[in-house]
Amino acid sequence: MITTVTREKVQVPLLDLRGQWEQIQAEVMEAIHDVCASQRFILGPRVKELEERIAAYSQCRHGIGMSSGTDALLAALMALEVGPGDEVITTPFTFFATAGTVARLGARAVFCDIDPVTYNLSADAVEDFVATQCEPRLGSLVNRRTGGRVKVLMPVHVFGQSAEMDRLAEVAQRSGLKIVEDAAQALGAEDRNGRRAGSIGDIGCFSFFPSKNLGAFGDGGMCTTNDPELAARLEALRVHGARRRYYHELVGGNFRLDALQAAVLLVKLRYLDRWTELRQENARWYDGALECLGLGERLTSPRRLAGYRHVFNQYVLRAERRDALREHLAGAGIGTEVYYPVALHMQACFSSLGYRPEDCPEARRAAGEAVAIPIYPELTAAQRQYVVDTIAAFYR
Ligand SMILES: Cc1ncc(COP(=O)(O)O)c(C=O)c1O
Structure with missing residues (x-):
């Protein structure tokens, strides 16, 4: 049961995984049991199988x-080989790990602004940064202001x-940069050319x-x-940089996926396309229902780019009086979340990078207006309707 009907209140959490668990419980318990019976918990055949399946699902040769x-x-x-003196161009409107990992390696994150329609890194902003603030020097792209080598x-x-x-x-390609795609939220997403997230850059x-x-x-x-x-470097890096046990060519870490997680994920992967369709159906329904409210600029639904496959890990609205709307929804038992309340160029830990709030105005605006509403596959028609009715009541 996903909808919890208390005496008079419907509850719609932002995410409720219990419905999914009910569908797959028997298969998952069997898969977990098999790993326990084998007593092989580190890497092993299930991790290998998952790697092959995720790679194939993502149109890639290696997983x-x-x-x-984060790892x-x-x-x-x-x-x-990103390290001190290197710079990585990225978006300020993302989960912290995107830029946090850059900083952990002693490199510098360069934040370019986002596209206000999709919330994704703006290609115009990146082109502008490269054209106006960088120059080629000795085969590298150098940030003129910092002297750093822009690498990724x-x-x-x-x-x-x-x-x-x-x-x-x-x-x-023009600038000799490598691409790391942060596809954390986008397994199975496709761009306008039908290319899947994680398959386009050097590493996904x-x-x-x-x-x-x-x-x-x-x-x-x-x-x-x-x-x-x-692929071989990544395999070595996840086991402390050893291609052969106890012979370390690189300094890596313990970044291994374990067999129990792989076993669970292999079961869930069979359902992923169906779950994605249900997310997309919920999104289409919200689009239509919210459009009917006629709220115009006061409430904007997320836009899909033509020809893209959006997998809707989140359904993010842009809302006038966002925080008051959230309170109203919370009062009605509806869960929401703000992804992300502080654009990364404004995070305290990045103050030494010297950004001002106005440097990425669209990211800053999105941080003040964005709100995610429940979109998970098992959401019922009654729950969706309740979410929209409650939003309508707020703006009425
Ligand atoms: C965009 C993005 N990047 C990176 C991560 C980090 O992933 P994890 O939480 O598995 O470390 C997340 C997930 O939270 C994410 O949403």
């Missing part, structure tokens, strides 16, 4: 299981819609955090790549 999406990003940047472009396919990868890839990074479309029973992640050398 390398990682302990989380996938960290390992990807390590594989590309890291777009994020935020909320489940691919960034404009054809344009971004063109800038990267996925998260299996429980709230993702394919969620583990804990933490998990994966890197994907078409480059066999990068």
